[in-house]
Amino acid sequence: MRLRNVKGSQERISENKYTIQTDGADGADYQGLWNQNIFCNDRPIHIEVGMGKGKFILEMARQNPDINYIGIEKYSSVLVRALDKREELETGNLLFLRMDAEDIAKYFAPGEVAKIYLNFSDPWPKDRHAKRRLTSVQFLERYDQILATDGNIQFKTDNRPLFDFSLEQIKEAGWILDECSFDLHANGPAPNNVMTEYEEKFYQKGNPICRLVTHRNR
16 A cells, blocks of 8 residues: 655654654553553543544544543554544543554553454455455454453454455454444444444445454453
8 A cells, every 4th residue: 555655744743642652662661551651541442453544533532532542553644634633622532553553462451452443454455465454363363462351343344355354364263253244334324333534435435334343252
């Protein structure tokens, strides 16, 4: 995926009070300490891995002030677009974390995360890149390390091959499928669902949106 560089994005991110920096940081400085030292409360933590421009997680934080949200994004040129929107959010329950998702277990302790959102993740269509897909067995193992006992993952995509792959990986990893839809908005916008930028665009085009919810087999 080739992204257009946004001039000054890294500087803006490094100066933003809502963004946790990982350059030169030790994940142990945050692991197990998000509630105690960062949010300073005992509310559940929900994370979105690959949050893009932030529409989904901003709206979730707005609707649910009793939940702490962390938006994870690897690319500065994407993350910077969420910063201005974050300034408009009056609650203090949303932070951004700039990092590669492969390092997620370094920044969260076992059982620290209550829910993980994966929205319209990069499909990495070539077979040799399958391990990079955020619903691969390799990533499910990483999520397994940080999810609470009753935690779960919600995944949405318009990419049917990626969705089918995800269902296979969930089965292979021994996870339990709680919900599965191959056309989430078949009867109009699904209730209690917050759309991402991509989701709105694809919904308007009439593209089926796939959604699943899964939890570990314990």
